Amino acid sequence: MRIRSPEWLWSASRSLHSRGFVRIAWLVKVFNFLCHRTLLPAEAIVGARVLLEHYAFGIVMHPNVTIGDDCQIYHHVTIAGSMNINSAERVCIGNRVSIGTHTVIIAPPHLGLSIGDDVVIGAGAVVTGDVPDRAVVVGVPAKIIRFRSDEEIQDPYGWSLTHTRRRTVKDDSSKAIHDPLISKNSPE
Numbered sequence: 001m002r003i004r005s006p007e008w009l010w011s012a013s014r015s016l017h018s019r020g021f022v023r024i025a026w027l028v029k030v031f032n033f034l035c036h037r038t039l040l041p042a043e044a045i046v047g048a049r050v051l052l053e054h055y056a057f058g059i060v061m062h063p064n065v066t067i068g069d070d071c072q073i074y075h076h077v078t079i080a081g082s083m084n085i086n087s088a089e090r091v092c093i094g095n096r097v098s099i100g101t102h103t104v105i106i107a108p109p110h111l112g113l114s115i116g117d118d119v120v121i122g123a124g125a126v127v128t129g130d131v132p133d134r135a136v137v138v139g140v141p142a143k144i145i146r147f148r149s150d151e152e153i154q155d156p157y158g159w160s161l162t163h164t165r166r167r168t169v170k171d172d173s174s175k176a177i178h179d180p181l182i183s184k185n186s187p188e
């Protein structure tokens with residue numbers, strides 16, 4: 001089992017910040033950076049069971065970020081915006097969103113941005129606008145390639161896989177090694 005140390009430190013800094021211990025919250029944020037090389041704002045609003053994969057390595061976020069429940073964020077993700085800290089504009093990420101490695105989410109100048117529930121953002125995407133529920137987006141700038149089905153969303157592990165759909169692998173080379181019939185008929 002992995003120790004969720006960046007998540008724990010982030011939660012502690014948010015909790016301290018919300019109770020008015022701003023300097024201690026900042027120190028915890030700096031400690032998290034020194035331990036994990038991640039910049040996670042104490043001002044962010046974050047739901048339950050958010051996973052920061054690979055010890056949150058390289059994740060950088062603007063303070064005006066809201067993240068829903070059960071989201072998964074891979075390493076080297078940037079969530080940025082040019083809004084003033086604590087202004088009404090926020091980058092809002094829904095529930096059960098998976099954000100692939102090296103994604104950049106950047107809100108338009110002085111505006112917020114909204115990402116729906118059950119969204120998957122492919123590795124290396126640059127998201128510059130709102131994303132509707134269930135969309136799978138990839139590329140620079142990110143475009144919708146499809147919408148996720150009910151079946152995929154009900155699959156408790158489907159959203160966290162590198163590929164959101166199961167693929168049929170047609171390569172028979174492993175079968176050739178392990179299939180006893182093939183082994184019996186093969187020349188000595």
Ligand SMILES: CC(C)(COP(=O)(O)OP(=O)(O)OC[C@H]1O[C@@H](n2cnc3c(N)ncnc32)[C@H](O)[C@@H]1OP(=O)(O)O)[C@@H](O)C(=O)NCCC(=O)NCCS
Nearest residue numbers: 074100101120121122123124136138139145162163164165
């Ligand atoms: C987007 C993703 C979830 C796959 O979704 P999917 O619906 O299964 O998409 P497919 O693999 O069927 O690909 C559909 C098309 O999108 C393209 N595509 C897939 N992922 C892409 C990406 N990250 N960037 C650009 N294009 C991508 C595929 O090449 C394919 O193009 P084609 O139709 O021209 O052949 C997956 O590729 C991904 O990027 N996951 C991120 C996970 C991650 O960061 N893991 C880090 C582990 S360390």
